Amino acid sequence: VIACVQAPYRSTLVLRNDSGALARMTEWILGVCQAAALGTKSAFALQLCLEEAVANIIEHGEGAARASEIVVAVVREGDRVILTVEDNGAPFDPTKMAAPLLPRTIEEATAGGLGIHLMRRFASDVEYRREGGRNQLWLTFPSD
Amino acid sequence: MDMQVEDLDSGVTNITLRGRLDTVAAGDIDLKFSTVVGAKRAIVVDMSGVDFLASLGIRVLVMGAKAVRNKGGKVVLLSPDANVHSVLKIAGIDQLIPIVFDRATALSIVQLGAASP
Numbered sequence: 001v002i003a004c005v006q007a008p009y010r011s012t013l014v015l016r017n018d019s020g021a022l023a024r025m026t027e028w029i030l031g032v033c034q035a036a037a038l039g040t041k042s043a044f045a046l047q048l049c050l051e052e053a054v055a056n057i058i059e060h061g062e063g064a065a066r067a068s069e070i071v072v073a074v075v076r077e078g079d080r081v082i083l084t085v086e087d088n089g090a091p092f093d094p095t096k097m098a099a100p101l102l103p104r105t106i107e108e109a110t111a112g113g114l115g116i117h118l119m120r121r122f123a124s125d126v127e128y129r130r131e132g133g134r135n136q137l138w139l140t141f142p143s144d
Numbered sequence: 145m146d147m148q149v150e151d152l153d154s155g156v157t158n159i160t161l162r163g164r165l166d167t168v169a170a171g172d173i174d175l176k177f178s179t180v181v182g183a184k185r186a187i188v189v190d191m192s193g194v195d196f197l198a199s200l201g202i203r204v205l206v207m208g209a210k211a212v213r214n215k216g217g218k219v220v221l222l223s224p225d226a227n228v229h230s231v232l233k234i235a236g237i238d239q240l241i242p243i244v245f246d247r248a249t250a251l252s253i254v255q256l257g258a259a260s261p
Contacts, residue, residue, distance in 0.1 A: 022167050026164070041227065047196060048196075109207075114235050121234045
């Protein structure tokens, strides 16, 4: 009997919070999606949530509150994919943010506020922990 | 991210976007996109070649459409792929900017929108 068990896939990237961080992250996640053999839909959801989470960390925090390091990791285990995003900035729990009021007309539209809304909708689960002086965001996706 | 602008004989401006409209690309095209839409009243944004869209990319599209609307013009998004369309819907953009999947409909919406007071 030959058991067909897919080995878990794991990849980690440590980012310095500088102007090239998002470009390095994009190059990494495109490689991860390919190496983990993710389907189009889950690869897109994973990339979107990663982009929003990291852009949010880079955009927020000044001085000592600013994260100097962001560690992102993707694990694929069977039929689910887990993304973790960890940073050493000031405590910030995006899961506590109120859902945005989406504008009803183009005149009402304002810039921003969508990133966390998109993360909540594209991940099947979003959890936050503060451990060892670091923000940890755990996002789960079904894999296709 | 590649952005091509073409003025059609009908008075409509066609903007073709290709590639990832992510945070970095949004920063790269923001000025060019807002400059083009700031000078036009009837705009079709061909999204069929866009394979990724993040919130700052949405911001570029929405702020552009808002500037055009303020001048009495109209923007339409044409043929986003399934994933990009789902981002636009979840962000509620389909309630703000028409999203259509055939060029003839896109042209008629922007021509009508730009002609009305």
